[in-house]
Amino acid sequence: MxxxxxxxxxxxxxxxxxxxxxxxxxxxxxxxxxxxxxxxxxxxxxxxxxxxxxxTRAPEPDRATRTKRIAAELTTRIARNTSLDRENAARIAAALLAQLGLSQGKKAGDTAYLLFYGNAQLDAVADLVTTRAAELAALEDKELSEAVQELPVASTFTTGHPVGVALFGRMVADIPKLNVDxxxxxxxxxxxHETQLEFDYYTAVDDKNEKDETGAGMIGTIGFNxxxxxxxxxxxxxxxxxxxxxxxxxxxxxxxxxxxxxxxxxxxxxxxxxxxxxxxxxxxxxxxxxxxxxxxxxxxxxxxxxxxxxxxxxxxxxxxxxxxxxxxxxxxxxxxxxxxxxxxxxxxxxxxxxxxxxxxxxxxxxxxxxxxxxxxxxxxxxxx
Known part of the structure; x- marks a missing residue:
């Protein structure tokens, strides 16, 4: 230890x-x-x-991403690795991610919360179906879901963490198996020391003002200290x-x-x-x-x-x-x-x-x- x-x-x-x-x-x-x-x-x-x-100082696979759009990211990887169009790649991505039980967001395809994962982890999930992509795309939705059921999607997200996830952890309230302390x-x-809030009053002048026009094209304030x-x-x-x-x-x-x-x-x-x-x-x-x-x-x-x-x-x-x-x-x-x-x-x-x-x-x-x-x-x- x-x-x-x-x-x-x-x-x-x-x-x-x-x-x-x-x-x-x-x-x-x-x-x-x-x-x-x-x-x-x-x-x-x-x-x-x-x-x-x-x-910014690490190779792309070693980086971490935090997003609600994990389905779109996985779709992009599946489509890139195979000859599938984006629609069929999205169907497979949705079937794979369904294993995690992620709560769905208000916008179609989004999760209800930001999920923090390693880019290499999502690459590995996409690789699970690369050689079977055409076969899986030909299946109906129910058959597709059953066909990918045994693939190790969840375990892929619980191992091989990038530095970002290892350092800052991951909290998924309704899926404890995905949590990382x-x-x-x-x-x-x-x-x-004590500070005082101040304000910067700024104006922007329209460069195309006519000679007889006065005043600013925009005014505003920004708080600072x-x-x-x-x-x-x-x-x-x-x-x-x-x-x-x-x-x-x-x-x-x-x-x-x-x-x-x-x-x-x-x-x-x-x-x-x-x-x-x-x-x-x-x-x-x-x-x-x-x-x-x-x-x-x-x-x-x-x-x-x-x-x-x-x-x-x-x-x-x-x-x-x-x-x-x-x-x-x-x-x-x-x-x-x-x-x-x-x-x-x-x-x-x-x-x-x-x-x-x-x-x-x-x-x-x-x-x-x-x-x-x-x-x-x-x-x-x-x-x-």
């Missing part, structure tokens, strides 16, 4: 005026924490950004390894890809209007053998703006980690941080020293990932 190891990721990232993740009014999401209003980015928004980031938990990102965000995620290595069929090497690859993608990704809400993409100022990794620990309590008292907020937030994070390890007697298996503060700046000296006390001497992001993998590999070897 894989040793119980939790990889905690603590990220501080300063974002300029932006609307990363809007609420039902179109404004940036917010939350009350520590008695004041904070900027918030939902965990779902950042998980999707993370998944899209590492999917998530290996990753992601917290809602919160600003370390700016914030230093604390982002947290934790990954259970044992759960991830189990989701990947016990393949420890694949799990280590997945950890590395997740760390990279969680750190470097960002939700894309209104990005053309705000160009909000930044890099984090602090990335701290802590490997624990007891339980995940979110350090958001460092910011329960909001950071006050003095000469900026970023450095004060970094010190708060480091101090909270130091306090937590001292009070609870924690001895992390591994801890390290990459950050952008430098002793060349006199004002940053205290920040650099506090971060070093908490996480050790700073490393580059590449070195952090390399050393993390080495420590996890050694831990797995020792527990074998």
């Amino acid at each position: 894989t040793q119980r190891l939790y990889i905690d990721l603590h990220v501080l990232q300063t974002v300029p005026p932006a609307n990363l993740n809007r609420d039902d009014q179109g404004n940036p999401k917010e939350a009350i924490y520590g008695g004041v209003r904070r900027s918030r980015v939902s965990s779902q928004a950042w998980k999707r950004a993370t998944r899209q980031h590492f999917d 998530a290996a990753v938990q992601v917290a809602h990102a919160l600003s370390t 700016s914030a230093t965000l604390y982002r947290y995620a934790t990954l259970g290595l044992a759960q991830l390894t189990g989701n990947l069929g016990g393949d420890a090497e694949a799990a280590l690859d997945a950890v590395d890809r997740f760390v990279e993608s969680f750190v470097l990704s960002a939700p894309t809400g209104y990005q053309n209007s705000f160009a909000h993409r930044t890099r984090p100022s602090v990335i701290a990794v802590v490997v624990r053998t007891d339980q995940p620990v979110n350090l958001v309590s460092a910011f329960e008292e909001p950071v006050a703006a003095q000469a900026g907020i970023q450095a004060s937030s970094a010190r708060r994070l480091a101090e909270e980690h130091l306090t937590a390890t001292q009070v609870w007697g924690d001895t992390p298996l591994y801890q390290a941080a990459a950050h952008t503060f430098s002793t060349r700046e006199p004002s940053a000296k205290d920040t650099v020293e506090t971060l070093a006390q908490a996480f050790g001497d700073p490393v580059t992001f590449d070195d952090l990932r390399t050393t993390l993998r080495a420590r996890l590999t050694n831990a797995l070897a020792e527990s074998a």
